[in-house]
Amino acid sequence: MKYIDLRSDTVTVPLMEMRELMITAAVGDDVYGDDPTVIKLENMAADMVGKEAALFVPSGTFGNQLAIVTHTKRGDEIIVGSDSHVLMHEVGAAAVISGVQTRSIDIIDKYMDPLKLKKMIRSKDIHYPDTGLICLENARSDGTVLSLQNMMEIKKVADEFNIPVHLDGARYFNAVKALDIGNKDMARYVDSINICLSKGLCAPIGSLLIGTKIFIEKARKYRKLMGGGLRQTGILAAPGIYALENLTERLAIDHENAKYMAGKLNDITGINVYKNRLDINMVFFTIPEDILKGEDLITGLLKKGIKINGSEDGEYRFVTHYYISKDDIDYVIKAVIELIQ
Numbered sequence: 269m270k271y272i273d274l275r276s277d278t279v280t281v282p283l284m285e286m287r288e289l290m291i292t293a294a295v296g297d298d299v300y301g302d303d304p305t306v307i308k309l310e311n312m313a314a315d316m317v318g319k320e321a322a323l324f325v326p327s328g329t330f331g332n333q334l335a336i337v338t339h340t341k342r343g344d345e346i347i348v349g350s351d352s353h354v355l356m357h358e359v360g361a362a363a364v365i366s367g368v369q370t371r372s373i374d375i376i377d378k379y380m381d382p383l384k385l386k387k388m389i390r391s392k393d394i395h396y397p398d399t400g401l402i403c404l405e406n407a408r409s410d411g412t413v414l415s416l417q418n419m420m421e422i423k424k425v426a427d428e429f430n431i432p433v434h435l436d437g438a439r440y441f442n443a444v445k446a447l448d449i450g451n452k453d454m455a456r457y458v459d460s461i462n463i464c465l466s467k468g469l470c471a472p473i474g475s476l477l478i479g480t481k482i483f484i485e486k487a488r489k490y491r492k493l494m495g496g497g498l499r500q501t502g503i504l505a506a507p508g509i510y511a512l513e514n515l516t517e518r519l520a521i522d523h524e525n526a527k528y529m530a531g532k533l534n535d536i537t538g539i540n541v542y543k544n545r546l547d548i549n550m551v552f553f554t555i556p557e558d559i560l561k562g563e564d565l566i567t568g569l570l571k572k573g574i575k576i577n578g579s580e581d582g583e584y585r586f587v588t589h590y591y592i593s594k595d596d597i598d599y600v601i602k603a604v605i606e607l608i609q
């Protein structure tokens with residue numbers, strides 16, 4: 269049975285074109301620097317965002333944590349968004365791997381207040397840890413994007429104190445499309461970026477950590493330390509190349525489909541869509557329990573061939589991607605209406 273899977277854009281399976289490229293990919297031992305397909309992917313990614321170098325890593329979590337360990341020293345404090353993936357969904361890895369403590373900053377109405385950020389940066393005091401890194405996330409996992417202007421303001425504060433900025437750009441190209449800017453425009457305001465190939469870009473595995481040559485050289489050694497030195501990785505890099513060449517522009521279609529679905533969902537009595545969080549391929553909404561119980565929604569939709577996640581803090585999240593068409597959305601809307609009636 270073919271499911272309509274709205275749980276995440278991570279559910280996207282590789283396209284047939286990707287699988288064909290995997291079969292014929294030129295490969296070598298990447299720990300020796302011998303894999304031409306990996307080298308091609310890394311150079312292509314760095315060029316696309318206007319940075320010097322890139323490194324293929326197994327996952328987005330790996331890329332973020334590798335960035336943290338490379339930028340900081342043990343005992344540092346890093347400043348992260350209070351709802352960020354790095355803080356909320358990476359198993360406390362920053363404490364375990366890098367030995368850093370996190371200090372969280374609230375992002376309110378798609379805005380990180382640079383003055384608030386400035387106040388959080390530690391002065392030289394014998395009691396204080398050093399502020400070693402500022403982590404941003406764009407696009408954000410709550411469906412919104414930070415403006416370019418805001419990123420510029422943050423970078424300005426960071427530069428004043430000589431603190432590097434890392435961007436968790438798991439959905440970097442979603443943010444680029446949402447802001448209608450060039451691929452390089454956002455990268456300018458950060459020192460390193462993590463970009464996931466395996467979300468909306470449909471590759472089976474992998475992320476890219478991107479930054480200066482010196483930073484990536486240092487990260488390469490830490491990647492080995494963390495067990496991420498892979499061998500004939502060209503097989504995995506080949507679909508990544510296909511994704512960067514062919515699938516970044518079409519993310520705009522996922523955004524359009526999310527807005528289409530949001531409009532239809534919001535028309536259903538009782539459903540409340542968060543209309544100010546429709547910047548990318550995600551729709552957040554609530555359904556009061558007296559209209560439809562959470563478990564009835566989940567099991568009811570599953571019976572109709574639709575997979576969704578349970579609510580988090582009362583919010584549902586439906587995610588559009590390569591395998592979700594407008595017809596699929598119409599079918600989902602019909603199914604939700606049937607369950608409510």
Ligand SMILES: *Cc1c(COP(=O)(O)O)cnc(C)c1O
Nearest residue numbers: 327328329330353405409436438
């Ligand atoms: C998915 C995601 C990650 C981590 O990616 P994994 O490959 O699942 O480890 C990091 N940051 C954000 C914002 C994400 O959405």
